[in-house]
Amino acid sequence: METIVQNVTDQVVNIYRKFDASHDYDHILRVMKNAKEIARTMPNADMKIIRLAVLLHDIDDPKYKEDGNVSAMEVLRSAGADDVMAMTVLETIRSVSFNGGNEEEIVSIEGAIVRDADRLDAIGAIGIARAFAFGGARGRKLYDAEEFARTNMSEDEYRSKNTATVTHFYEKLLLLKDLMVTEEGKRLAEERHSFMVAFLEQLKLEAGFDGSGKRLQ
Template identity: 45%
Template sequence: MSIVEETKGLIREKFYGEGSGHDWEHIRRVYQTSLQLLERERDPGVNKEVVELAALLHDIDDWKFNGGDDAAGPEAAGRWLKSRHIGEQMIDHVCRIISRLSFKGAGVPTPMQTLEGKIVQDADRLDAIGAVGIARAFAYGGFKKRAMFDPNILPQMHHSAEEYKQKQSTTVNHFFEKLFLLKDRMNTEAGKALAEERQQFMILYLNQFFEESGEQDSWHAQKLRMFKK
């Protein structure tokens, strides 16, 4: 059995049925989207196996579930790959991608140095927006016992990773603090095109949300109009 298939089995078993929106289905989608972006990039120099392993292992020990430790994920991924006797160069590449993958606040750049990393980062961010992204946002908000919406609580544009981790907000604020920002942080042309479509769907959704809740004149509804084409 290949290391990719072994890793699929490990991650499927670990995350199947997880309830915060970071389940096996999320990881499977990131894996599939990574392969789609890889195909559209058509760069013969890209290491497909690195892309596959980074996509499968990117949430193996995410900081959101381990008390905020950024190093835990790359370390867990490294231990798994070492146990399967993978070469140090590949392990280092996969772990560097995982360590730099996550969004860490509006004011915190998270650039990727390799095309493999850019592809996986785009795939992960694409799963955070659009219809699936909306579902995941509310699933995670419920998991964290966050209010869905409060017109008196405004979004915050976090300037550090620590601030982003520590501040609690509403799920609707999460759209303004993160999800609407991802479109302009895509790395690949294919990722940018897909993100544009998903951005427009989120705008339509929140517009309907504000109409149904009678909050068309709230700060949030007014801010939303700035994102419309």
């Protein structure tokens, strides 16, 4: 099993080098750290499946899909995983994506852990940095005072509009604290959420929206 994990690691390091700084290999390492921290409170979790799911969870992300990209299944097969292991890992990965609030049902402890671990890296100081890194890579505005956050979106609607980065906080990042599913994930999310709220309030002040009657979202 360790050989499979190492083989997958060797492959994904090169794959994530092609992604921008919001979804690079450092993101994978942080999610892995979060997952291990949460898993310590859930001793029945299968760390082998968790590690593989973390390593591969962004490989098939539609945001980075290009012709010729290797899939998570292809990586697993080339690394020596059998069909049962590969399908278990892919099922765990499907639990992760937000998809505009249209997320998949969690069917395992491992799925819950990986989802919360990934979402923890989307909030707090690192979440703020990642949001603006992604927005910059896609040429998005920092904020748009006339733009309102969307609700009840389909997955296509969520992915199709290049909203300003601050709008993304209101459409996703500020919602994640209340969407955590593990007790440890909920605990860890509290401080990170509070930091984001404080950041947005300071941003409003510095951008000149305090008391202006306009909305910075």
